[in-house]
Amino acid sequence: MFHPIISKRNRFFIYWLIWLIIGLGQSVLIIYTTELTVSTSFSDGFFSSIIFAVIALTLWFPVKQFSSGKNTIIIAIVNHLLMALIALALWMFLTRFLVLAMFTENDDYRSFWSDSLYYRIGAAAFMYTVIILTYYLMISVDNIAKKNMREAKLENMLKETELMMLRSQINPHFLFNSLNSISSLTISDSERAREMVIKLSDFMRYALSRKQDRTVTLETELENLRLYLDIEKVRFGEKLVLEENIEDECMPVKIPNMILQPLYENAIKHGVYESTEIVRIKLNARRTNAAIKISIVNNFDPESIPAGGTGTGLLNVSRRLELYYSDRAWLKTTKEDNIFTAELYIPEQTDIRS
Amino acid sequence: MNDKDKITALIIEDEEPARSIIKHYLRNHDSVELVGECPDGYCGLMNIKELNPDLIFLDIQMPKLTGFELLEVLDEKPEIIFTTAFDEYAIKAFDMNAVDYLLKPFPKKRFDEAVEKAITRIRKGGNMKNKIQKLTTERADGSEPLNRIVIRKGNAISFIPVKNIRYMQAEDDYVMIYHLNGKALKQQTMKYYENSLPPNEFIRMHRSYIASIEHISRIEPYGKETYIAVMKEGERLPVSRTGYKKLREKISF
Numbered sequence: 001m002f003h004p005i006i007s008k009r010n011r012f013f014i015y016w017l018i019w020l021i022i023g024l025g026q027s028v029l030i031i032y033t034t035e036l037t038v039s040t041s042f043s044d045g046f047f048s049s050i051i052f053a054v055i056a057l058t059l060w061f062p063v064k065q066f067s068s069g070k071n072t073i074i075i076a077i078v079n080h081l082l083m084a085l086i087a088l089a090l091w092m093f094l095t096r097f098l099v100l101a102m103f104t105e106n107d108d109y110r111s112f113w114s115d116s117l118y119y120r121i122g123a124a125a126f127m128y129t130v131i132i133l134t135y136y137l138m139i140s141v142d143n144i145a146k147k148n149m150r151e152a153k154l155e156n157m158l159k160e161t162e163l164m165m166l167r168s169q170i171n172p173h174f175l176f177n178s179l180n181s182i183s184s185l186t187i188s189d190s191e192r193a194r195e196m197v198i199k200l201s202d203f204m205r206y207a208l209s210r211k212q213d214r215t216v217t218l219e220t221e222l223e224n225l226r227l228y229l230d231i232e233k234v235r236f237g238e239k240l241v242l243e244e245n246i247e248d249e250c251m252p253v254k255i256p257n258m259i260l261q262p263l264y265e266n267a268i269k270h271g272v273y274e275s276t277e278i279v280r281i282k283l284n285a286r287r288t289n290a291a292i293k294i295s296i297v298n299n300f301d302p303e304s305i306p307a308g309g310t311g312t313g314l315l316n317v318s319r320r321l322e323l324y325y326s327d328r329a330w331l332k333t334t335k336e337d338n339i340f341t342a343e344l345y346i347p348e349q350t351d352i353r354s
Numbered sequence: 355m356n357d358k359d360k361i362t363a364l365i366i367e368d369e370e371p372a373r374s375i376i377k378h379y380l381r382n383h384d385s386v387e388l389v390g391e392c393p394d395g396y397c398g399l400m401n402i403k404e405l406n407p408d409l410i411f412l413d414i415q416m417p418k419l420t421g422f423e424l425l426e427v428l429d430e431k432p433e434i435i436f437t438t439a440f441d442e443y444a445i446k447a448f449d450m451n452a453v454d455y456l457l458k459p460f461p462k463k464r465f466d467e468a469v470e471k472a473i474t475r476i477r478k479g480g481n482m483k484n485k486i487q488k489l490t491t492e493r494a495d496g497s498e499p500l501n502r503i504v505i506r507k508g509n510a511i512s513f514i515p516v517k518n519i520r521y522m523q524a525e526d527d528y529v530m531i532y533h534l535n536g537k538a539l540k541q542q543t544m545k546y547y548e549n550s551l552p553p554n555e556f557i558r559m560h561r562s563y564i565a566s567i568e569h570i571s572r573i574e575p576y577g578k579e580t581y582i583a584v585m586k587e588g589e590r591l592p593v594s595r596t597g598y599k600k601l602r603e604k605i606s607f
Contacts, residue, residue: 177439183459184371187374187378234371236369237370272417273417274417275417276394276417
């Protein structure tokens with residue numbers, strides 16, 4: 001069972017040190033103000049200190065119990081008064097009994113007891129209050145800390161869930177159209193059909209991966225992106241032309257996984273779906289000081305009005321960047337004549353998971 | 355139907371592998387003759403006019419003209435088998451009296467059933483397809499609000515972006531659309547537009563009027579419990595009592 005003083009070694013040490021000083025102080029006070037012998041004075045001082053200290057330690061458990069219960073104020077007050085009474089009686093009885101048992105000059109000590117009774121009760125009540133209040137303080141500090149921890153944990157969980165949801169938003173139509181292409185290829189070219197099944201499997205494994213490391217090198221991301229693009233190439237054939245211009249030093253930079261795929265999907269949706277012309281999608285990546293800049297550029301038909309689409313793909317990318325990097329990363333999109341550009345800026349960081 | 359009593363079919367589908375699987379499945383159907391294939395909706399429109407097929411295999415998401423938009427601008431509709439990866443349009447497809455709705459990828463058996471159904475319908479229907487079939491659907495494609503309206507003038511196709519629409523007026527079986535660059539007549543119901551236009555931007559304020567909220571300049575009382583909406587370009591349109599209530603909910607004035 002946890003005890004805020006007993007469970008912490010240095011607190012326990014300091015606690016006894018304080019009682020030692022109190023005991024010493026009481027002994028000295030008795031020596032100077034009464035006729036009692038030095039040994040009786042010390043006995044009284046230290047016994048009362050030690051006994052009070054032990055009783056005070058055990059008080060933690062009822063206090064803990066009272067504070068967690070849903071008692072009304074009246075019951076709480078009654079509880080405390082009763083506890084105080086028991087503690088005080090026990091303390092006085094034990095101290096007196098032990099000192100009397102040790103020494104023969106009982107009468108002096110007995111008269112000293114009746115003289116000092118009110119002082120004792122007053123001092124004990126004061127100490128008792130201090131200890132109870134300290135316990136309550138400890139409990140509330142502990143509660144606040146626990147609450148903060150719970151909140152932080154909850155927030156983290158929410159963030160994780162949101163990231164997971166944002167990441168795994170692969171358009172199901174992509175999957176079904178790909179499967180349809182495969183179904184078609186099994187008739188005309190079973191070898192290519194098998195290749196496509198493998199590519200689709202590898203890509204889905206990457207896209208749906210629940211692994212902890214959610215940042216990957218650009219190289220890994222590109223490898224998996226190419227699986228996706230190969231599948232799209234089978235669907236759209238000559239209509240889709242892909243180009244890449246990537247500086248070699250970009251390859252080891254870490255980026256969130258599946259961050260490029262939605263940008264390609266967007267380019268394909270607005271380029272290839274809406275137009276009958278050839279659509280070129282070009283990826284540029286370069287490293288600037290402590291950051292990587294990736295742009296995905298595609299041509300589109302500026303006359304076309306999209307039949308639908310709510311742009312959730314791009315919004316998800318922005319939101320993910322925000323969750324990962326707060327405001328240190330951004331996504332910018334521009335339309336100029338018939339060119340659509342999506343620009344990603346991601347800071348280099350060894351550890352971005354907090 | 356042509357002389358040899360064969361059924362003519364056209365494939366309208368933007369992905370090549372998807373076209374080739376339909377062609378492959380069709381080989382077993384001797385009574386069906388493939389007369390053409392199209393990679394986009396506009397090509398489909400031209401080919402339907404030119405070849406007058408009995409049956410079309412129609413994808414929904416395509417460049418230039420979606421499958422549904424294509425049907426909207428057709429005067430005479432052939433029998434339709436939808437082939438798509440989108441399951442959310444099935445209800446609308448059957449509203450439009452489609453023979454069948456094939457979800458990609460579909461097995462041969464399912465395809466055969468659809469074609470047999472189409473053959474039966476065509477043989478029984480005789481000249482049915484020459485009658486103008488009206489669009490009876492009351493909803494837009496799937497759950498997304500409408501983004502554009504397709505207009506056909508002869509062979510030319512144009513689009514009105516929904517954000518350019520000022521208001522719409524019912525005219526018998528048609529709807530006159532007043533937009534930033536003029537007006538256009540569509541064979542469509544008010545109910546359809548009421549359900550399909552973005553609900554935050556448009557309001558059915560009268561049995562015969564839907565207006566873009568953005569284009570309403572002010573509301574004036576007119577007689578007992580009726581009102582007039584004054585548009586930014588000066589038109590004065592009637593507002594019904596329920597229309598006025600809806601307006602009050604959407605905008606505060």
